Amino acid sequence: MKISHIEHLGIAVKSIEEALPYYENVLGLKCYNIETVEDQKVRTAFLKVGDVKIELLEPTSPESTIAKFIEKITETVVCIT
Numbered sequence: 001m002k003i004s005h006i007e008h009l010g011i012a013v014k015s016i017e018e019a020l021p022y023y024e025n026v027l028g029l030k031c032y033n034i035e036t037v038e039d040q041k042v043r044t045a046f047l048k049v050g051d052v053k054i055e056l057l058e059p060t061s062p063e064s065t066i067a068k069f070i071e072k073i074t075e076t077v078v079c080i081t
Contacts, residue, residue: 008053012066016045016058023047029054042066 013019023029029047041064045056059067
């Protein structure tokens with residue numbers, strides 16, 4: 001399999017409010033949308049680098065998959081498409 005491009009990066013974060021300044025002020029990216037996905041128990045913030053979409057994923061419940069991931073591993077990339 002040959003990878004031709006990356007479309008999307010999902011990054012688990014404990015808090016969008018705490019993580020977003022790094023992406024905006026240090027990396028120079030701009031958040032263009034924040035939304036809550038109730039069925040996945042996450043809040044998401046979207047940024048772009050060229051054609052690549054970066055999605056910050058903040059758990060809204062301790063039972064969410066993202067909350068469990070952060071608890072077991074850490075804040076990190078959880079999805080690449």
